[in-house]
Amino acid sequence: MNDYYDDEEHLGPSKTQRKREMHALQELGRQLTELKESQLASIELPEEVLTAVREMQRIxxxxxxxxxxxxxxxxxxxxxxxxxxxxxxxxxxxxxxxxQRQHLIEQWRDRLLSDNDALSEFISQYPEVDIQHLRQLVRLAQKEQSQQKAPAHARKLFRYLRDTLAARD
Incomplete structure (x- = not known):
């Protein structure tokens, strides 16, 4: 008879605690719906959550x-x-x-240095970019990385990306 009460601690969180957690998640979702699209894109979320958040703006x-x-x-x-x-x-x-802009630039720089497909993706998103200059900067920065030299060209690449993104605004 007392065994029932002794096992209560193993039942997990109470119903009240679960409700608090659900309300907290719902509040986070509400805050997501108030963000701009660019801000929302900077948060790593499953596609179904992003779709639901975007849908909220239409309701x-x-x-x-x-x-x-x-x-x-x-x-x-x-x-x-x-x-x-x-x-x-x-x-x-x-x-x-x-x-946020700096993080985006850093992400692009890191992707450009590590992923060969990122260059064509960047060029497609920013067609006004000087392709030859960008490729040269990427190639020199990759060479620096492989030789474990100071990241002078990586910094130049960062500045070039920053200027390219700023020119679009």
């Missing part, structure tokens, strides 16, 4: 919004909530635009 009725937020909260169960919360906080902090 106008309050009750439909509430139900859709519950759905987003359900999808968020498969996501690392702490990491997403940290990403949202970073986006909302002061100076996020410049930091």
């Amino acid at each position: 106008r009725q309050n009750e439909a919004k509430r139900r859709h937020l519950q759905f987003i909260g359900k999808l968020m169960r498969n996501v690392d909530g702490e990491r997403v919360a940290a990403d949202i906080d970073a986006i909302k902090s002061a100076g996020t635009l410049s930091v």
Whole structure:
């Protein structure tokens, strides 16, 4: 008879705790719906969550919004909530635009140096780029990396990417 109460600690989180966690995930989903598309793209999320968040922007009725937020909260169960919360906080902090742009540039630079397909992808997204100059910078930066030299050309590549992205704005 007392065995039932002794095993309570092994039953897992209480219903109240599970509800708190679900409301926290739903709140994270709500915060995701308030982000701009470019900010949303900087957060690593499953495609189904991204689709649901984008869908939320089309919904106008309050009750439909509430139900859709519950759905987003359900999808968020498969996501690392702490990491997403940290990403949202970073986006909302002061100076996020410049930091976000810098991260994008760093990602492009790193991809260009490690992935041969990234060059054609960058060129397709930024057709105004000087292809010959970009290839030369990538080639010299890769050579630096392989010889374990100071990253002078990698810095030049970073500056060139920064200027290219800034010219588009």
